[in-house]
Amino acid sequence: MGEAVEFFHSNGFSKVYDEAHLRMPSEDTQSGAWFEEEIDVDLKWSFALNRVLHKGTSEYQDIALLDTKRFGKVLVIDGKMQSAEVDEFIYHECLIHPALLCHPDPRTVFIMGGGEGSAAREALKHRSIEEVVMCDIDREVVDFCRRYLTANKEAFADKKLTLVINDAKAELEERKEKFDIIVGDLADPVEGGPCYQLYTKSFYEQILKPRLGSNGIFVTQAGPAGVFTHKEVFSSIYNTIKQVFKHVIVYTAHVPSFADTWGWVMASDQPFSVDAEKMDKTIEERIDGELQYLNGASLLSSTILNKSVSQTQVHKSSLDFTNNFHASLLKNETHVYTEDDARFIHGHGVAYRL
Secondary structure, eight states, X not given: OOOOEEEEOXXXXXXXXXXXXXXXXXXXXXXXXXXXXXXXXXXXXXXXXEEEEEEEEOXXXXXXXXXXXXXXXXXXXXXXXXXXXXXXXXXXXXXXXXXXXXXXXXXXXXXXXXXXXXXXXXXXXXXXXXXXXXXXXXXXXHHHHHHHOGGGHHHHHOTXXXXXXXXXHHHHHHOOSOEEEEEEEOOOOOBTOSXXXXXXXXXXXXXXXXXXXXXXXXXXEEEEOSTTTTTTTHHHHHHHHHTTOSEEEEEEEEEGGGTEEEEEEEEESSOOEEEHHHHHHHHHHHBSSOOSSOOHHHHHHHTSOOHHHHSOOOOOSEEEOOHHHHTSTTTTOOOOOOSSSOOOOSSBOXXXXX
């Protein structure tokens, strides 16, 4: 009889498979356990577990914190990998530092989501920062990340961090002050999930943009951006933001634990540019400690998308991000995110199952 393997499925239940037949494990066994994420109806991604640290369903989301053999501690929300201990620095450095480095003097940051604390951790590395507001809707996610993710312990304790448990849309509507940087560290848009409305044109235009200062920059994670996956939500998020801001840049990086290339969109009404040499100098002047992934050259290269995604090729040592450059990027995308016409990646949130 073959070895039993346990797969933890995105609906919060588990099944145990044997090569010959189904059988349940004993209560204390974790040997041979695997987590399985359904990326699409015909594609799954699984990884071996040491143990399950937390599984539960909050008011808003299914939540799991897993100790994996390959990727360390892994946060999973609504069955989707959010970040992994061994390579989350790739995602979070790309999410946070380009916008702060392109801003002339960043002092205030508002993070939508970010409950695990990693985005705040990266923002707080900048010497000029006076306040980081992290607004996450789910207290349960925040509480167990504070408990288990030791890499962010100092960030959660930093006096510059203001932690707010609220819907980011409502929070921004209520606030009067403006921010230098607003960050979308949100879960991917899934049907029944808590945050797809934070990817819509009306939100960007009517609520978010008015809360940015004169040189303000908005940046958001924008989902899978690979050769076969960029049409899911990445191209639509880009096209939507392009309707609202004058200057928009897209950039990507491969994140091993996501099993894909990931995308970000950065936007402002003020022009911004990336020069590899100047960016390295700015990193040295502004940031405490060493970045593990990002430098001037890697940031510059991340903005040059492969031909199948961008339909354009650029060969420069530095780029000025203007409308002329972006006119050809993702040129075939016409979809604009609205509340009534949203795109979703594969999967479902808690509300969908109610």
